[in-house]
Amino acid sequence: IYEWSYPKNTAQWVRIEASFFTTPIYAIPWLDNRTKPKTRSGTSHPTITHTVKLWSTIRRDEYLAPHPSPLYPLTGNPSFPPGMDHRAFQNFPKQAHTLTLGDVLNDHGVIPFEQLLPIESQTGMTRLRHSQLKHFLNTDPPLSQGYRTHTLYETQCAQHNIRRGHISAFYKQLCRRTEELLPTYTTKWEAELGIQMQAK
Numbered sequence: 001i002y003e004w005s006y007p008k009n010t011a012q013w014v015r016i017e018a019s020f021f022t023t024p025i026y027a028i029p030w031l032d033n034r035t036k037p038k039t040r041s042g043t044s045h046p047t048i049t050h051t052v053k054l055w056s057t058i059r060r061d062e063y064l065a066p067h068p069s070p071l072y073p074l075t076g077n078p079s080f081p082p083g084m085d086h087r088a089f090q091n092f093p094k095q096a097h098t099l100t101l102g103d104v105l106n107d108h109g110v111i112p113f114e115q116l117l118p119i120e121s122q123t124g125m126t127r128l129r130h131s132q133l134k135h136f137l138n139t140d141p142p143l144s145q146g147y148r149t150h151t152l153y154e155t156q157c158a159q160h161n162i163r164r165g166h167i168s169a170f171y172k173q174l175c176r177r178t179e180e181l182l183p184t185y186t187t188k189w190e191a192e193l194g195i196q197m198q199a200k
Helices: 012-018 048-058 124-138 152-159 166-179 186-193
Strands: none
Touching: none
16 A cells, blocks of 8 residues: 555556556545546456455554545546546645645635645636636535544655654554454354354
8 A cells, every 4th residue: 555655656566556457556545435446447456456445444543544534636536537637736736746635625624726826826727627626525525624634654655755663563553453353254144143243
């Protein structure tokens, strides 16, 4: 997930996995669970489908990346068609390498056009793009009201700069989280036995 999140990643294995998607791979970890990443017709991969499914479960933990994340993508996001053209928002200020929710929100909601863009970037086209952006976010209140600070994991993904000790901390957190989850087949047992099972 960390390596996927870096748009300029040139690692061969990331490029191979990215080739299975029509959705940009850097956007996939930060989409909401309603927006399924699109794969190319007739393609499959032994691990990426499972990776996406597992991440969508464990990311809810406040320690990792609860939705909406400041890294929720506004470029490369199938739910926001104007953002699928990577040039459309190239004049908008970005904290990282792509335009994200954290770039356009403050604690009052969507940052006004005149405050968001420097004067030299305020054109008729960028005003239109800002209007499209504002409309998209305002039709989904959890997004337009989702301003918050980055978690440690989100910060490291945004900066692509894992520091010593962070991977161990993330791993311990993931282990704690997965220990709380029952295997999926226990749902069938619960239905047959008429009981609710809990992880021990």
